[in-house]
Amino acid sequence: MSVYTQGVVALMGVNILMALSVYAIVMADQVSLGNAGFMAIGAYTSAYLSVKFGIPIFPSLIIGALAASFIGILIGIPILRLEGLYFVMGTFGFGEVVRSFFMNFEPTGGAYGFRGPVGATLPMIYGWVLAFMVFFWLLERSRLGRSLDALRDDAEVASSIGLNVTLLKLGVFWLGSFTAGIAGGLYAHYMFYIESGNFHILVSAMAILCVILGGMYTFWGALLGGVIFSILPEVLRFMGGWRLSVYGSVLVLMMIFRPSGIISRHMVRNAGEWVGGIFRKASS
Amino acid sequence: MLEIAHISKHFGGLKALEEITFHVKEKQIYGLIGPNGAGKTTLFNLITGFLPATHGSIQFLGNELTGLKAHKIAKLGIARTFQNIRLFSTMTVKENVLVAQNIRARSGVTSLVRLFSAKEKRFEEEADDLLKRMGLWEKRKEQSLSLAYGEQRRLEIARALALEPRLLLLDEPAAGMNEAETEDLLDRISEIRNMGKTVFLIEHDMNVVMGICDYISVLNFGELIAQGTPDEIQASEAVIEAYLGREEE
Numbered sequence: 001m002s003v004y005t006q007g008v009v010a011l012m013g014v015n016i017l018m019a020l021s022v023y024a025i026v027m028a029d030q031v032s033l034g035n036a037g038f039m040a041i042g043a044y045t046s047a048y049l050s051v052k053f054g055i056p057i058f059p060s061l062i063i064g065a066l067a068a069s070f071i072g073i074l075i076g077i078p079i080l081r082l083e084g085l086y087f088v089m090g091t092f093g094f095g096e097v098v099r100s101f102f103m104n105f106e107p108t109g110g111a112y113g114f115r116g117p118v119g120a121t122l123p124m125i126y127g128w129v130l131a132f133m134v135f136f137w138l139l140e141r142s143r144l145g146r147s148l149d150a151l152r153d154d155a156e157v158a159s160s161i162g163l164n165v166t167l168l169k170l171g172v173f174w175l176g177s178f179t180a181g182i183a184g185g186l187y188a189h190y191m192f193y194i195e196s197g198n199f200h201i202l203v204s205a206m207a208i209l210c211v212i213l214g215g216m217y218t219f220w221g222a223l224l225g226g227v228i229f230s231i232l233p234e235v236l237r238f239m240g241g242w243r244l245s246v247y248g249s250v251l252v253l254m255m256i257f258r259p260s261g262i263i264s265r266h267m268v269r270n271a272g273e274w275v276g277g278i279f280r281k282a283s284s
Numbered sequence: 285m286l287e288i289a290h291i292s293k294h295f296g297g298l299k300a301l302e303e304i305t306f307h308v309k310e311k312q313i314y315g316l317i318g319p320n321g322a323g324k325t326t327l328f329n330l331i332t333g334f335l336p337a338t339h340g341s342i343q344f345l346g347n348e349l350t351g352l353k354a355h356k357i358a359k360l361g362i363a364r365t366f367q368n369i370r371l372f373s374t375m376t377v378k379e380n381v382l383v384a385q386n387i388r389a390r391s392g393v394t395s396l397v398r399l400f401s402a403k404e405k406r407f408e409e410e411a412d413d414l415l416k417r418m419g420l421w422e423k424r425k426e427q428s429l430s431l432a433y434g435e436q437r438r439l440e441i442a443r444a445l446a447l448e449p450r451l452l453l454l455d456e457p458a459a460g461m462n463e464a465e466t467e468d469l470l471d472r473i474s475e476i477r478n479m480g481k482t483v484f485l486i487e488h489d490m491n492v493v494m495g496i497c498d499y500i501s502v503l504n505f506g507e508l509i510a511q512g513t514p515d516e517i518q519a520s521e522a523v524i525e526a527y528l529g530r531e532e533e
Contacts, residue, residue, distance in 0.1 A: 135396075138396040138397065139396055142391075142395040142396045143382075143383075143386050143389055143390065143391035143395040144391055144392060144393060144395045144396065146375075146379060146382065146383045146386070146391075147383065147386050147391055149372065149374060149375060149379075149383070150372050150375075150383045152374070153372040153373050153374055153375070154370055154372065154373075156334065156354075156370075157366070157370045157372070159333075159353070159354035159355045159358070160332060160334075160354055160355075160358055160363070160364055161358055161363070161383065161384040161386070161387070161443065161444075161446075161447055162355050162358035162359050162384075162386070162387035162447060163355055163386060163387070164353075164355045165355065217374065265374065
């Protein structure tokens with residue numbers, strides 16, 4: 001694999017994780033436009049720990065993600081009271097606050113950025129992707145996952161069957177910010193250099209687009225969206241500046257013809273039964 | 285079992301409920317009737333914690349319910365249905381029932397790795413049982429919204445029963461049903477009482493409740509105008525007036 005291809009594939013892993021971080025919060029029927037903020041906290045925290053204190057990559061990634069999810073809980077408590085567009089605006093504001101914080105925060109380089117974290121490899125990035133996929137797969141099949149489906153369908157009815165809606169929302173917000181924190185840490189340790197501009201609002205927006213395109217009702221959608229939006233720019237490179245208008249057109253068409261994304265829960269269920277059938281045949 | 289004392293609910297200047305006092309006894313089928321807009325659903329919303337009361341108290345088995353969140357009240361053993369059916373639309377029929385077992389089952393993060401336990405199998409069987417009882421078992425794999433109207437109402441009741449509640453609140457369970465469907469539903473409600481549950485139902489059609497309720501309260505413009513057995517209610521001047529209007533002399 002050429003260095004260039006390697007870079008594309010590595011970023012694809014980070015994009016998938018970011019899409020999953022958005023999907024986590026979408027499970028509670030909320031769209032977060034601030035996940036680049038959590039990514040930044042994860043990236044800067046883990047990079048700082050690695051470079052200044054020589055902490056190995058694995059623990060520093062975890063600490064970075066815990067820091068991101070801790071902040072996530074702190075802002076989640078007030079912000080999860082907001083709904084719909086207000087929640088989007090609230091998280092957008094948060095993302096921008098974090099970005100300008102790191103732009104001005106001298107200990108992590110301020111506007112010059114922060115240099116030095118190393119050690120993320122392709123297998124490591126995809127190990128994390130796999131771990132999160134397994135987690136989301138188990139979640140989707142569990143009783144907890146079904147509680148989240150209930151919350152998404154009708155929060156009021158969910159509370160009438162005894163589900164603690166506030167706790168569920170806070171839980172997925174924690175999960176989303178933790179996932180974004182891991183994505184940020186991996187990004188920093190792969191790129192060797194981060195600056196506040198890496199965690200621009202567009203990063204959050206792209207992660208949302210992945211979920212919208214791939215499918216909003218299953219984590220497989222986030223995976224597919226992450227892959228598509230990582231490869232598409234390379235495929236469309238010959239178009240130069242026109243690439244972005246292709247993105248736009250794809251989205252408009254999606255919204256018209258398949259508003260809940262490419263992969264639906266129904267497809268996953270059918271595929272699951274199909275695979276199950278093959279195994280049963282093979283074993284009989 | 286359920287004691288409602290001096291409950292009032294005001295929306296700004298509108299007095300939706302005023303000084304309501306009555307109690308529901310264990311294993312009763314209790315009916316609350318009244319014309320549309322009398323405040324029946326508002327009272328249900330106060331009991332289940334969907335709305336805060338302006339003042340007054342609601343006690344269930346000795347627990348004060350006012351001020352509690354909806355999910356806490358459900359855990360105390362009160363389940364409800366809704367006037368405008370509200371099923372979980374992305375789920376199948378059986379999933380609608382399974383999800384309502386979550387407060388009794390292991391449904392936290394640990395549920396991720398405990399899919400095939402014996403306990404889980406028991407819950408599955410229990411859900412199948414409930415669906416059979418409500419006549420929905422053959423349709424358990426269908427999407428909930430693909431059911432016919434009467435079936436959706438029955439599924440809502442099955443979902444509420446999956447909580448294993450002590451008290452079941454039914455908000456106009458027969459609304460929009462034809463006579464045969466209503467008959468069938470009333471049989472099932474009697475059966476639920478025979479399971480040892482207390483049923484508290486709202487209805488605006490008097491004829492529906494007369495046959496099955498042990499005791500009835502009548503609400504009109506936010507105030508209780510009569511309480512008694514079905515016979516007493518049918519004879520009550522105030523009730524006839526509320527439903528039919530006063531005859532001009």
